[in-house]
Amino acid sequence: TQLLEQSPQFLSIQEGENLTVYCNSSSVFSSLQWYRQEPGEGPVLLVTVVTGGEVKKLKRLTFQFGDARKDSSLHITAAQPGDTGLYLCAGGIRKIIFGSGTRLSIRP
Amino acid sequence: EADIYQTPRYLVIGTGKKITLECSQTMGHDKMYWYQQDPGMELHLIHYSYGVNSTEKGDLSSESTVSRIRTEHFPLTLESARPSHTSQYLCASSESLYLGALNTEAFFGQGTRLTVV
Numbered sequence: 001t002q003l004l005e006q007s008p009q010f011l012s013i014q015e016g017e018n019l020t021v022y023c024n025s026s027s028v029f030s031s032l033q034w035y036r037q038e039p040g041e042g043p044v045l046l047v048t049v050v051t052g053g054e055v056k057k058l059k060r061l062t063f064q065f066g067d068a069r070k071d072s073s074l075h076i077t078a079a080q081p082g083d084t085g086l087y088l089c090a091g092g093i094r095k096i097i098f099g100s101g102t103r104l105s106i107r108p
Numbered sequence: 109e110a111d112i113y114q115t116p117r118y119l120v121i122g123t124g125k126k127i128t129l130e131c132s133q134t135m136g137h138d139k140m141y142w143y144q145q146d147p148g149m150e151l152h153l154i155h156y157s158y159g160v161n162s163t164e165k166g167d168l169s170s171e172s173t174v175s176r177i178r179t180e181h182f183p184l185t186l187e188s189a190r191p192s193h194t195s196q197y198l199c200a201s202s203e204s205l206y207l208g209a210l211n212t213e214a215f216f217g218q219g220t221r222l223t224v225v
Contacts (some may be wrong), residue, residue: 043214088215097153101149
């Protein structure tokens with residue numbers, strides 16, 4: 001069974017600071033996705049990374065896929081209160097499984 | 109904007125009652141999923157389907173059952189609700205490019221928050 005572990009589980013930082021969230025597995029994934037979920041809503045896709053070593057940028061968010069395609073990271077530059085939410089990595093071939101999640105809180 | 113709908117949004121029901129959570133999508137997606145999520149916690153896959161008349165159990169054991177008689181409809185049923193079933197249930201769908209392909213984006217409904225008293 002493929003598993004995705006995320007760290008940290010919780011993160012509370014001041015507005016303007018930088019942060020990195022990690023997603024790790026012992027299995028190789030053909031692609032990994034990052035979702036963001038706000039309270040009372042379903043997760044929404046942020047990005048899909050496909051190639052080992054790939055880096056994708058989405059405004060202040062930078063996503064990286066590990067060379068061995070077993071891990072991924074999400075880096076946020078100059079965090080803002082609007083970045084608050086639950087960040088989930090996801091992957092899988094026959095079914096989509098989700099990581100344990102990182103709950104991010106940005107203090108004004 | 110995703111065209112996937114779940115009803116009801118909120119449900120409070122007594123122990124022992126039978127309930128059906130509805131999920132419909134208008135995108136023509138073959139793959140559909142049910143996840144269980146406690147507030148702010150990870151999503152656990154409880155059921156998924158590749159298409160009509162195809163259903164599989166997910167990684168988290170669940171007493172619920174599902175059916176897929178039509179492509180657009182994937183209801184989840186609990187025959188006898190218990191307080192331990194209290195949770196949020198999220199339905200999702202994704203396009204199936206071809207068997208074994210990279211997963212495409214999963215579109216989620218807004219969820220059903222179930223409370224069993």
